[in-house]
Amino acid sequence: MPALHSIIEGQGPVIVLSHALGCDLHMWDEVAALLKDRYTVVRYDQRGHGRSPAGEAAFGMQDLAQDAADLIERLGRGPVHFAGVSMxxxxxxxLAARHPGAVRSITIANSAARxxxxxxxxxQARIDTVRAQGVAAxxxxxxxxxLSADFIARHPERVAQMRAALVQLAPEPYARACAAVAGIALHKTNPSIRxxxxxxxxxxxxxxxxxxSEEIAAGIPGAELAPIEAAHISCVEQPAVFAQLLDGFIQRA
Known part of the structure; x- marks a missing residue:
């Protein structure tokens, strides 16, 4: 894969932020603004999203982990703190299971292991719809x-920005990403995370x-679990709380 598109801001310990399916690195705008005064914040577009190339072949979650490991290696800043929402x-x-030397800590938000x-x-129904009718469908x-109905009602401009990022995705890369997500079996390797x-x-x-989230936390030795009062893209809905939880965890870690 060619290099993924990324933005680097701030100074201090390195945090790499990984976005959800159908989003792009601007999903993290508010959180990055809150963290960049004391961290080097690296946001990147996953393959086929935003300004990153899609490649020509199908891919799985291990390929997305390899993309992240390659990005971290190119940064040349040693192991990083890595945080991701959903995908x-x-x-x-x-990444933590397959490339343990790449990460100092991981934060897993609004996600699944299987x-x-x-x-x-x-x-599969979503994949079929997208291939037949496009992502807008x-x-x-x-x-x-x-996002919660309350957030959608109160933040129409932010919602429009996220919708625009979604509908500009090409159908086939989005469908491949859906297949990568659907095929996860991370519960098998999470017990090896240290x-x-x-x-x-x-x-x-x-x-x-x-x-x-409870299942993920139970499967990773020593993992902490914390609730956040938000729908699926919690870093957009509750950026201050998200940044505070992430910062506090890194300070402890």
Whole structure:
């Protein structure tokens, strides 16, 4: 894979932020602004998202973890603190298990370690819709999963920005990313993770309910679990709380 598009801001210990499926690095705008006075904050577009190349082949979560490991290696700053939401949180799990030397700590927010058969069928239905009708066909439903109705009503400009990032995605790279997410079996490798881990679960999250975060935390030795009062994209809905939880965890770690 060619290098992924990234933005580096601030100074201090390095935090790498990994976004959710269908988003881009601007998902992290508010959190990055809150952290860059005391951290080097690195945001990147996952493959096929934002300004990063898609590649020509299907890929899995281990490939997204390899992308992240390559990015960290190019930074040349040693192991980093790595935080991800949803697909980014899955990337964090795979990265810490497969590339332990790349991370000092991981934060996994609004994510999952595995899906059951019914959920995988739901993912396949989304893939089929996107390939037939384009990403715009699933955009409104995605936004309703991502954000609470209250946030959507109060922040129309932010919601419009996120919708625009979603609908500009090419259908095939988005479908491949859906397949990578649907195919995860991270519960099998999470017990091998040895770095400090923080798991954030959204109390209003219908896409990856709190029970999924509880399962992740139970599967990683020594992991901390903290609730955050938000729907699926918690770093957008509660950026100050998210940044505070992340900063506090890194200080302890």
């Amino acid at each position: 980014g949180g899955m990337t964090a799990q795979a 899906y059951d058969e019914a959920a995988r069928q739901g993912w 699933i955009a409104d439903g995605a936004l309703q999963r991502w 770095c400090p881990a923080l798991v954030l679960g959204g109390t209003l999250d219908a896409a990856t309910p709190l029970a999924m």
